[in-house]
Amino acid sequence: MELLYASCVGILVSCGVFLILRSRTFPVVLGLTMFSYAVNLFLFSSGRLSLNQAAVLGYSSEYADPLPQALVLTAIVIGFAMTAFVVILAIRGRVDLGSDHVDGQLPNKGSNKNKDKNKKVKI
């Protein structure tokens, strides 16, 4: 179970980081969401993984740590609000700047051909 859990978190983090490093806002938002899923799973596991253990005293012989569960709830709520905010902000950026690039405009590609194309379009 530990291996499966850890590789889940690992894959989510690597996908998230890859997407965050993209230049358009939509993949970045997706990446942030994946990253926060991974973080939530990771936080949950910080109380150790265990089966059939209640978080309340007296319901089972061994009990699970209730604190990480509370932490995850808080983190989910905060992460949800922040994602909603960044989605709205990305839409506003698209409207205000006319492009969904995180820098607000497409960078000129290195080759001369592209530069010429851009110039023509501008004219």
Next chain:
Amino acid sequence: MMQNLSFLPILLPMLAGVILLMPPFCNNKTSRRITSVVLSTVTFLVSLALLLKVQADGTQVYAIGDWSAPFGIVLVADPLSTLLVCLTTLLGLVCALYASAGDDEKGSFFHPLIHFLILGVNGAFLTGDAFNLFVFFEVLLIASYSLLMHGGDKRNTRAALQYVIMNLVGSAIFLIGLGVLYGVLGTLNMADMAQKVALLQGDDVYLAKIGGLLLLVVFALKGALLPLHLWLPNTYATAMPVVAALFAIMTKVGVYSMMRVYTLIFGDEAGELTHMAQSWLWWLALATIAMGAVGVLASKDLRKLVANLVIVSVGTLVTLVAVQTIEASAAAIYYLVHSTLVTAALFLLADLIGRQRGEVADHISAGPPVAQPKLLGFLFLVAAIAVIGMPPLSGFIGKVWLLKATLNAEYTFVFWPLYLLASLAILLAVSKAGSTVFWHHHDTHTQSAEQARVHPAQLMALLILICGAPLMSIFAGPLSEYAIGAASQLHDFDNNIKIILAGGQ
């Protein structure tokens, strides 16, 4: 009432924010402004009362919901955190007052957002629980996102988007760091963590180190330390100046968290992890000072100049945090108060100067003369002397003190020349900016420049901040005694643990 005093600096801004969203105030701008300023004044006075109480009775520990220390969340009002709470609420008052001259009309909900931001900052200063620190970080961040967008244009949207994405990644890393530390230490109360770190053995030591250094990444991002400082100049220069002035305290939240975490948890008594972040902090801070000084020299407008001054001040503060002696921390506390006040004042001044120069705005180039050269020129002179660190104002005392405090540090021979060169760069850049803005002008009076005379509310807000510099130098004796007291309490490991873990029972 008195026993709940340490909670009021968090509760009052929250209530103020909610009250300002409610009917009589949400549609009448005059009553909203008056209420906002009055409520900020009340919050400031309550913080002062807390300061006096802490000075009289020692550190106040408040257990929220009466859950005692290692299990529940505690608020710790010690001399350092209370001083910073006072500074924050003062800054909030000044910004509410300044914005009442018209800036708050450029978007909606300015005043409630200011109070929510103060709620977050005060909470981050007062809390004694690491996860609670994360929650208050998020509270202040969401308020800052909205304030950053307030009355903004296109440039502003771009800066805000980058700022938000950076900080969301930062929050995720913060949670990972906390998860690692909780998994290893089994507690989130900072005092309890400090106790348990010393007992770690085997592989757990490395896990705790990873967790601690992940937290360093987050604090460096909030505090704008070198590789993670790139968001700051753009963000601060495109935000409304009154918002940027309020943000002057936000980098200090990062520095304060470093002070707490790397002095208390990973400080003198942390077993194998003693001073683990020190070498990182020291070199990164020096690089930050250098980058900030280059940025100051390269700045083309006043607001960007001030934003780069913020970076230099962060570098200086983190250097002092890295030295980890009582004297260095005391100097850091004095310098922190001074630099917050003076950079906030400079942001507001840049705004006033920009308004009176028509289209040139706050660009450092020849343009139409300002409408009130004597008033603004004098205020700029005072602020400039303070920020450069020339006698007789507070900057000079701070500078001498911090040079003296780093005298015995390991790599002082790098810090002293670098810092003095950076000061020289600041001196050059600020005096060039001042002389260009006030003396090099075309003699064409524009109509718009005539209209934008300084509003009394703006002037009063600015005077409160500027007066800080001479006052901090006149009352340097009591202030430095207070700073030394606060610093020695910060470094008094056993006493801290005893007070916090026994508190609230």
